[in-house]
Amino acid sequence: MKRFSRRRGVAGLEAECSGMYHCKSYWSPEQESYKNHTWKRRKRSHSRDQERKHRHQPYWESPKRSRSRSHDRGSYHRKHNEKHPNERKKSEDFCPCYSDSSSYSSHSHHPQRSRDREHRRRKKRREHRCRKRKTRSCSSSSSRSRQSSKRERIAEDDKDGHLVCRTGDWLQDRYEIVGHLGEGTFGKVVECVDHARGKTQVALKIIRNVGKYREAAKLEINVLKKIKEKDKENKFMCVLMSDWFNFHGHMCIAFELLGKNTFEFLKDNNFLPYPLPHVRHMAYQLCHALKFLHENHLTHTDLKPENILFVNSDFNMSYNERKKCEEKSVRNSSIRVADFGSATFDHEHHTTIVATRHYRPPEVILELGWAQPCDVWSIGCILFEYYRGFTLFQTHDNREHLAMMEKFLGPVPTSMIQKTRKQKYFHKGTLIWDENTSDGKYVTENCKPLESYMLHSATEHIQLFSLMRRMLEYEPSVRITLKEAVAHPFFNGLSQEERTLFNRSSSRDLSR
Numbered sequence: 355m356k357r358f359s360r361r362r363g364v365a366g367l368e369a370e371c372s373g374m375y376h377c378k379s380y381w382s383p384e385q386e387s388y389k390n391h392t393w394k395r396r397k398r399s400h401s402r403d404q405e406r407k408h409r410h411q412p413y414w415e416s417p418k419r420s421r422s423r424s425h426d427r428g429s430y431h432r433k434h435n436e437k438h439p440n441e442r443k444k445s446e447d448f449c450p451c452y453s454d455s456s457s458y459s460s461h462s463h464h465p466q467r468s469r470d471r472e473h474r475r476r477k478k479r480r481e482h483r484c485r486k487r488k489t490r491s492c493s494s495s496s497s498r499s500r501q502s503s504k505r506e507r508i509a510e511d512d513k514d515g516h517l518v519c520r521t522g523d524w525l526q527d528r529y530e531i532v533g534h535l536g537e538g539t540f541g542k543v544v545e546c547v548d549h550a551r552g553k554t555q556v557a558l559k560i561i562r563n564v565g566k567y568r569e570a571a572k573l574e575i576n577v578l579k580k581i582k583e584k585d586k587e588n589k590f591m592c593v594l595m596s597d598w599f600n601f602h603g604h605m606c607i608a609f610e611l612l613g614k615n616t617f618e619f620l621k622d623n624n625f626l627p628y629p630l631p632h633v634r635h636m637a638y639q640l641c642h643a644l645k646f647l648h649e650n651h652l653t654h655t656d657l658k659p660e661n662i663l664f665v666n667s668d669f670n671m672s673y674n675e676r677k678k679c680e681e682k683s684v685r686n687s688s689i690r691v692a693d694f695g696s697a698t699f700d701h702e703h704h705t706t707i708v709a710t711r712h713y714r715p716p717e718v719i720l721e722l723g724w725a726q727p728c729d730v731w732s733i734g735c736i737l738f739e740y741y742r743g744f745t746l747f748q749t750h751d752n753r754e755h756l757a758m759m760e761k762f763l764g765p766v767p768t769s770m771i772q773k774t775r776k777q778k779y780f781h782k783g784t785l786i787w788d789e790n791t792s793d794g795k796y797v798t799e800n801c802k803p804l805e806s807y808m809l810h811s812a813t814e815h816i817q818l819f820s821l822m823r824r825m826l827e828y829e830p831s832v833r834i835t836l837k838e839a840v841a842h843p844f845f846n847g848l849s850q851e852e853r854t855l856f857n858r859s860s861s862r863d864l865s866r
Contacts, residue, residue, distance in 0.1 A: 563603040571605035590646035613667030617659035627743035645836035657732035720774035727830035734825030761801035817844035
């Protein structure tokens with residue numbers, strides 16, 4: 355039975371920072387006989403559904419350009435002479451610049467000559483104004499004048515609290531908007547030129563002018579500061595914050611400009627899975643990045659393909675004979691972890707629910723508390739999605755989610771069932787689940803043991819599924835740690851170049 359996936363609610367951007375857009379939904383490209391079940395298509399997150407939904411309206415009315423003082427001189431002197439007729443002759447006697455020098459006479463009061471002088475004054479003023487207009491449109495000062503005008507415009511929000519902005523606008527007299535990268539519930543991401551740092555290109559995340567999002571952004575800024583303190587050499591593949599500021603109630607965070615996120619690339623590639631060498635390289639980087647965070651008492655809590663960005667998403671195109679379609683292959687599989695808006699330190703309050711649904715571990719669903727192993731489960735789900743091109747757990751219901759887990763991984767451990775407060779999902783230590791309902795039949799037909807999704811019986815494929823199985827252990831205490839994960843045999847196939855993770859350009863100064 356076909357049905358569409360109820361894909362995740364938004365938690366990050368992210369697009370974040372690298373690009374985000376309209377797209378078609380595609381069915382899973384895999385057609386192997388033993389995997390013939392029709393998967394529910396993912397329901398796109400709010401951030402995806404809203405991509406480019408809002409048309410950007412001009413939001414700043416250009417103020418009238420202030421006139422030069424020289425334009426007002428004539429009117430000033432006319433008023434002055436009307437109020438003080440006896441002063442006019444004295445002025446002309448001692449300051450001939452008030453009249454036309456070519457016909458000036460301090461004792462002349464002939465009406466015709468006065469009219470001629472006034473006519474010549476008006477003609478000169480017209481010529482002066484023409485010269486000023488030409489200068490504004492042609493000289494280098496004209497661009498500065500236009501920039502200054504744009505910098506002085508008043509910020510305007512739309513009805514949802516998003517900053518209304520357009521290409522060419524300036525923020526903080528420093529960041530010039532040159533493009534739009536994406537939009538989500540948190541706000542929007544724009545591409546900017548940083549004129550204070552040699553016209554460096556940056557991604558500027560502009561948070562909605564709404565209290566809860568503003569406070570969340572402050573927490574994210576705090577996390578990014580800590581990461582920067584601990585990773586002074588920019589080694590551990592976390593996205594770099596170069597600056598932050600408050601712009602009329604909008605918290606703004608400037609990041610290094612990266613490529614597309616890994617979900618968007620997958621979507622643009624018709625959900626064709628990543629090649630195994632790319633999966634291995636991305637997995638290795640993910641494990642190292644999250645190992646660094648965990649060692650510094652931090653849990654990301656919202657890992658998903660949308661929050662993992664390619665450093666450069668340029669690709670090669672080839673024809674896939676087996677799939678009978680064009681296939682994109684990213685040239686460089688180097689990645690960065692982004693969106694720390696939900697990241698939590700060990701000493702901070704841990705909310706009951708974390709992680710986007712499809713990457714949420716069982717301890718969160720059963721409200722048993724969570725810590726760093728939460729991220730490890732999410733990585734396991736992400737690797738499956740990279741490998742097969744579709745989400746492992748395509749559901750939005752807790753009970754169905756647990757039923758899928760049991761089909762993929764076996765029964766939920768009795769110890770976890772006994773501890774949970776969610777006893778409504780169980781009866782006598784067994785999950786309450788009717789396989790005769792439409793949902794029950796769907797799960798039975800489409801959810802098979804994890805190993806049945808292996809595309810090849812080669813050793814490296816077996817090693818990948820061995821690693822995923824360790825990451826998808828029910829019990830957090832039994833789940834593999836990332837320190838153990840980076841030593842897994844699956845990563846023996848990495849090239850020496852792929853093992854050299856710390857390849858940021860040292861010439862890029864992104865310090866504030």
